[in-house]
Amino acid sequence: MATRVGIEVSIAIADAVKLANPDVVAAYPITPQTHIVEHLAELVANGELDAEYIPVESEHSAMSACLGSAAAGARTFTATASQGLALMNEVVYVASPMRLPIVMAVANRALSSPLSIWCDHSDMMSVRDTGWIQIVAENGQQCVDNIICAFRIGEDNRVLLPVMVHMDGFNLTHVIEPIEFPEQSEVDKFLPPNNYPLPLNPDKPVAMGDFAPPVIFTETKWAQEVNIQNSKKVILEIWDKYNKAFGRQYYPIEKHHSDGAKVVLMTMGAVGETASVAIDEMRAGGQDVGQLRLRLWRPFPFEELREAIKDTDVLIVLDRAISFGGPGGPVASEIKAALYDQPKKPRIVSFVGGLGGRDITVAGFKDIVNKGMEIARTGSKNEYEIHGVRE
Amino acid sequence: MEKYAVYVPRLIKKKENFAPGHRACIGCGEALAVRMAFKALDNNVIVVNATGCMEIVASQLPFTSWHLPWIHTLFENAAAVASGIEAGYKAMKRKGIAVPENTKVVAIGGDGATSDIGLQAISGALERGHDFTYICFDNEAYMNTGIQRSSATPFGAATTTSPAGKQSFGQFSWKKNMPEIAAAHNIPYVATATHGYPFDLMAKVRKAVDTPGPAYIHILSVCPTGWRSATDTVNRQSRLAVQTGMFPLFEVDNGVYKMSINLPRLRPIRDYLKIQGRFRHLSDDIIDQIQERVELEYQKLLEKANVTKRAKSKSKKGAAKASAR
Secondary structure: OOEEEEEEHHHHHHHHHHHHOOOEEEEOOOOOOHHHHHHHHHHHHOOOOOOEEEEOOOHHHHHHHHHHHHHOOOOEEEEEOHHHHHHOHHHHHHHOOOOOOOEEEEEEOOOOOOOOOOOOOHHHHOOOOOOOEEEEOOOHHHHHHHHHHHHHHHHOOOOOOOEEEEEEOOOOOOOEEEEEEOOHHHHHHHOOOOOOOOOOOOOOOOEEOOOOOHHHHHHHHHHHHHHHHHHHHHHHHHHHHHHHHHOOOOOOEEEEOOOOOOEEEEEOOOHHHHHHHHHHHHHHOOOOEEEEEEOEEEOOOHHHHHHHOOOOOEEEEEEOOOEOOOOEOHHHHHHHHHHOOOOOOOEEEEEEOOHHHOOOOHHHHHHHHHHHHHHHHHOOOOOOEEOOOOO | OHHHHHHHHHHOOOOOOEOOOOOOOOOOHHHHHHHHHHHOOOOOEEEEEOOOHHHHHHEEOOEEOEOOOEEEOOOOOHHHHHHHHHHHHHHHHHOOOOOOOOOEEEEEEEHHHHHHOOHHHHHHHHHHOOOOEEEEEEOOOEOOOOOEOOOOOOOOOOOOOOOEEOOEEOOOOOOOOHHHHHHOOOOOEEEEEEOOOHHHHHHHHHHHHHOOOOEEEEEEOOOHHHHOOOHHHHHHHHHHHHHOOOOOOEEEEOOEEEEOOOOOOOOOOHHHHOOOHHHOOOOHHHHHHHHHHHHHHHHHHHHHOOOOOOOOOOOHHHHHHHHHO
């Protein structure tokens, strides 16, 4: 029987990693990821998790050690945030075309400067094009479930890609939530042993990471693209299997009263729960509003998005990051691009808010939706609106 | 001695781990050193290669010169990747996951990858005590990108980013002492070697890989392209580097320093400098400065190695003959 406990989400994430039984954890401390790796170190120190814990000297080396470990065929985990993710950026790019199924928890946090330890999505947007699968959790339970799924997705021989599971720093990592943990025996059944097809092995030498001249480089990149596109089918299949095993179903886009609603608010990450309270209250007040939550950032769920907004007239998108000098919110611009060629598409209004840990309250979300509806009617000279800024 | 010169090469196995057909320049001392280093080892080795000449010349999709499992990822992270492989093997073995027994991890990189951009990752890996060997193949500049200076470029050498000119005598700083930096981590084994002394090089690589825990070897690798020198004198240059004291051969075995060759006296550094175009511009004044520094550093090393008695010189002529061989 699964057990339900009240627990800090970071600790729960570490416990989920333990259930996945990794062979190597390589990590460097950075707020707000620290509690995850601290608890993993503790589990190893107490003999509760049989893994090599490599306390590396930087995030660059954390991801580099993960490359080596995964290439050796070992199940590999790391966690980071913000500057750490930025420091390891070039290594993050290497993991995906080399087809190394590393799982990384990212406790989303703003990028400097100015220094901020609090949440926004500027770090995860900086790795958008690295070729990793990026899953976004909204609450503690989703963190636990998706960490376990991430190992199975990444290591599936049809996929063989690194997977990031994103959880908002502090808003999610440092709160205490009731979480249902699957039993070890059930996880063992769900998650087969890592079976990396061509590891570094003296009995069967392989060369990994050769350089590619122009005559072959395009082919390597196309292979990578086809591979991540095809991974979506496997992600959906594994989420289905997870549901069959544990009774919780995940979708690339989660719907909350959105079918049939004329006005829909789209969120990604932990703010989705606050937003849903606002949506429920607005619906109770007679407003025809719904909500969509983006769970899968890469590969981007084009089909699911197009299906989800088929009845929508106004789609209001909240981003927690800015593309400076560009179209505003990265999620909104992605959605505009995904819908541009559609014969029937909603008016899309882009909002940016919740930067560097600024809270968006229930009232704030109501403001965003109401203002979004007004802009949809009257138009705006702005590419996007910024929520709650003092000018 | 003469008999050994014939006999010793027969002890070395014929099989190559680093195959011919790679794209290194004519007379590449580094390719020679890499070949020797891995000829000293069996095939139970995983090679981690930092970006650089040896990575570029020996790998191009879909070819490889390596008969060993080989991985290249980035420039500055070979030691960290090696850490991950070592840890992965250790964990999998402990957990009963089938992996080949007694697998060794050897990370290799050039002087830029080692003493500049990768220094942090190497320091981390040495400090954590991973069971692996790091070999720096030092050709004293960024040769792969076109002969730019590194912190391992010797004082006075002209490179494309430390050119000699009216206001410059070339490299303005003294060569970073990477073997001493490695030794300062109190690791079990540190050594220097060069391809002009092949059996010494091979014995040291073997010893490093057989040593449990981290080991570091610094191999001077002559680059005729970057050093502006004749391609048929790479081994002579390598030996002169040792005989002039520019690149002393020594080991630090569990903290104990040992000179690999007890030279009766140092040859003048001019013998080494004059056959390399990169030093051609140097004035007598700068050469004297280098001579002074080399003697000082060599003396410090002899003191560490507790060498109080220098070997007896047979004759001046004899020493010159040995170097020319």
